[in-house]
Amino acid sequence: MPTPKPLHTRLFEWLSPLVFLSSNPLSLLGVVAVTTATVLWVFLLPTLFEHDTSNPYIGIPAFLLLPAVFIGGLILIPVGIMLRRRSRRRQGLDVAGITTLTLESPQLRRLLSFIAVASVANVIIVSQWGYSAVNYMGTPSFCGLTCHTVMQPEYSAYVNSPHSHVACEQCHIGAGASWFVRSKLSGVGQVFAVALNNYPRPIASPVENLRPSRETCEQCHWPARFTGDQLLVRTSYGVDDQNQPASTVLEMKVGGQAWNGSVGIHGVHGTEGVAYTATDGHRQVIPQVTYTAPDGKVTVYNSTSAKATAADLAHGEKRTMDCVDCHNRPTHAFQLPERAVDGAMGQGQISPSLPYIKREAVAALRRNYPDRDTAGREIATYLDTFYRTNYPLVISANAAGVKNASNAVQAIYLRNVFPEMKITWGTYVNNLGHTDFPGCFRCHDGDHVSADGRSIPNDCSTCHNLIAVEEKDPKILSGLGITPGAFKGPQ
Numbered sequence: 001m002p003t004p005k006p007l008h009t010r011l012f013e014w015l016s017p018l019v020f021l022s023s024n025p026l027s028l029l030g031v032v033a034v035t036t037a038t039v040l041w042v043f044l045l046p047t048l049f050e051h052d053t054s055n056p057y058i059g060i061p062a063f064l065l066l067p068a069v070f071i072g073g074l075i076l077i078p079v080g081i082m083l084r085r086r087s088r089r090r091q092g093l094d095v096a097g098i099t100t101l102t103l104e105s106p107q108l109r110r111l112l113s114f115i116a117v118a119s120v121a122n123v124i125i126v127s128q129w130g131y132s133a134v135n136y137m138g139t140p141s142f143c144g145l146t147c148h149t150v151m152q153p154e155y156s157a158y159v160n161s162p163h164s165h166v167a168c169e170q171c172h173i174g175a176g177a178s179w180f181v182r183s184k185l186s187g188v189g190q191v192f193a194v195a196l197n198n199y200p201r202p203i204a205s206p207v208e209n210l211r212p213s214r215e216t217c218e219q220c221h222w223p224a225r226f227t228g229d230q231l232l233v234r235t236s237y238g239v240d241d242q243n244q245p246a247s248t249v250l251e252m253k254v255g256g257q258a259w260n261g262s263v264g265i266h267g268v269h270g271t272e273g274v275a276y277t278a279t280d281g282h283r284q285v286i287p288q289v290t291y292t293a294p295d296g297k298v299t300v301y302n303s304t305s306a307k308a309t310a311a312d313l314a315h316g317e318k319r320t321m322d323c324v325d326c327h328n329r330p331t332h333a334f335q336l337p338e339r340a341v342d343g344a345m346g347q348g349q350i351s352p353s354l355p356y357i358k359r360e361a362v363a364a365l366r367r368n369y370p371d372r373d374t375a376g377r378e379i380a381t382y383l384d385t386f387y388r389t390n391y392p393l394v395i396s397a398n399a400a401g402v403k404n405a406s407n408a409v410q411a412i413y414l415r416n417v418f419p420e421m422k423i424t425w426g427t428y429v430n431n432l433g434h435t436d437f438p439g440c441f442r443c444h445d446g447d448h449v450s451a452d453g454r455s456i457p458n459d460c461s462t463c464h465n466l467i468a469v470e471e472k473d474p475k476i477l478s479g480l481g482i483t484p485g486a487f488k489g490p491q
């Protein structure tokens with residue numbers, strides 16, 4: 001009976017094919033890369049198991065860098081071996097080892113089983129990574145925080161919105177493989193643009209390749225749902241010393257599909273019957289609109305004010321209207337200073353009892369600041385100085401109120417203005433309405449006329465009944481027991 005070989009000899013024999021194969025710089029580099037990535041991965045395992053993907057600074061190395069290093073290493077090993085064999089052949093040297101092996105030789109068997117075991121381990125590791133990486137790239141924290149400055153504005157608006165629990169990808173990618181691949185391919189371009197620092201500031205809107213809302217929004221919202229009329233209450237505060245409140249009450253005819261056909265705003269616009277051509281790149285100038293009624297009758301409306309030549313129309317963007325043409329800011333809703341201050345006053349973050357606070361808050365917000373840090377500091381100084389100089393009694397009686405107001409005003413600035421991304425008040429238009437931006441009046445302006453002389457309807461009761469306009473104490477609100485300012489209605 002032969003004496004068994006000592007352990008170290010067996011280990012050495014077992015390892016020798018690997019050592020032989022990889023004894024070239026490229027393969028060695030590969031081996032080092034693979035083992036390093038594996039060791040680091042073991043180190044990071046606890047975090048991965050906890051699915052702690054909320055921190056982008058862990059996520060990037062764990063889910064993107066390490067797997068890249070690991071896979072790169074795996075590729076380098078055979079490449080190195082091939083190059084080495086080729087160069088030895090060219091020099092007429094023995095290609096050694098492997099070529100002289102036969103199927104029966106134990107070295108080959110050992111090598112094959114080594115490769116088999118290593119591959120199974122690699123498949124497990126890589127698939128786990130692939131899965132986590134894909135999940136990770138879909139989290140709002142990856143989309144919103146990883147490219148810190150770039151996505152910060154959209155992210156800040158998002159976390160304060162009704163969709164803050166909807167993942168970015170549910171609107172920006174949606175379900176299905178083809179859009180997933182498309183978005184990841186364009187993502188590669190974006191990563192380069194960020195690395196090379198040549199991305200547009202602000203990021204362009206509209207997003208031209210946004211997926212049709214039928215496949216995104218309509219996965220959660222049912223377009224034909226009948227909503228009927230909705231009450232919309234807007235309370236604004238005056239620029240006088242008492243910040244006199246005034247409320248506007250609209251009965252919005254949201255509508256939908258009812259027993260008697262489509263009614264209201266979602267009625268006509270829920271049927272995908274409206275198509276248009278925009279000529280300015282931002283969908284704000286719309287010289288031509290086509291409406292296809294449910295019975296198939298087509299009406300073309302041409303604008304008499306925004307005249308366009310046949311060439312303009314041919315070059316313009318043609319689009320069928322969907323949710324995003326009205327709700328273009330369902331989640332990245334940047335505010336204007338007056339509205340933001342009204343909102344904060346209505347919610348009590350800024351006390352309406354501070355004299356002239358509406359006027360002064362808006363003035364502080366509208367000033368130009370070089371960056372966000374300076375803005376925060378100077379807004380505080382501005383308001384503090386105003387009350388110290390003009391209302392020293394207010395400061396001594398209600399220092400906390402002034403301080404709270406100042407914090408709220410700073411927060412409004414930080415939520416809406418991003419000098420690094422060239423985003424200031426009103427940079428991104430909101431198409432839902434017509435008072436701050438053209439919105440509905442891009443078409444419903446009375447100037448879009450058909451060949452038979454009809455125009456897209458624009459009288460004030462087409463979309464809403466005006467129940468009260470800037471009234472101090474609207475009867476309807478006291479009748480319903482609603483406190484002005486506390487009730488807002490949908491956005």
Ligand code: HEC
Binds near residue numbers: 158171332
């Ligand atoms: C509820 C749906 C929805 C969600 C969720 C969402 N977005 Fe958007 N996003 C939109 C729409 C709609 C637009 C504007 C499209 C247009 O006007 O063409 C937009 C535009 C953008 C733009 C272009 C610049 C701009 O402000 O118009 C960026 C960048 C962006 N989103 C990033 C994100 C990031 C990052 C997240 C996650 C943190 C996210 N979005 C989540 C719907 C969404």
Ligand code: HEC
Binds near residue numbers: 162213327489491
């Ligand atoms: C993953 C599901 C989901 C997707 C996708 C989605 N939404 Fe929503 N949306 C919601 C939920 C949930 C709410 C209600 C939030 C609440 O009431 O707090 C909501 C609320 C809204 C509201 C009412 C906001 C308000 O102030 O009450 C509008 C308008 C809206 N969504 C439009 C859109 C549009 C446009 C898109 C596509 C760009 C979209 N949604 C995509 C789930 C979704």
Ligand code: HEC
Binds near residue numbers: 217221223321
């Ligand atoms: C023609 C413009 C327009 C189009 C297109 C449109 N909406 Fe609206 N939508 C409105 C207006 C106006 C309101 C009233 C609320 C307001 O003014 O703040 C509203 C209200 C809503 C609300 C809140 C009220 C409710 O029914 O719960 C949701 C949610 C909503 N829309 C989702 C959608 C979705 C999803 C689509 C696409 C299928 C869509 N809208 C298409 C203009 C539009």
Ligand code: HEC
Binds near residue numbers: 431
């Ligand atoms: C791209 C152009 C366009 C925009 C933008 C647009 N609409 Fe329309 N709208 C139309 C057309 C076209 C019709 C159908 C006119 C007809 O009956 O021939 C229509 C019809 C309507 C109707 C039905 C009117 C009726 O006769 O009953 C309502 C309500 C309405 N729109 C509301 C809105 C609201 C609210 C907005 C803004 C949030 C808006 N629309 C934005 C083009 C537009």
Ligand code: HEC
Binds near residue numbers: 432433459462
């Ligand atoms: C095509 C539809 C449409 C027509 C026509 C229309 N409006 Fe509006 N109006 C809207 C929508 C949508 C909003 C915004 C709702 C929101 O902010 O969510 C709005 C908001 C308003 C507001 C509140 C603004 C604020 O500060 O919040 C007033 C006031 C108003 N409209 C007055 C008018 C008057 C006056 C007319 C007639 C000249 C008119 N509207 C015609 C759709 C329309």
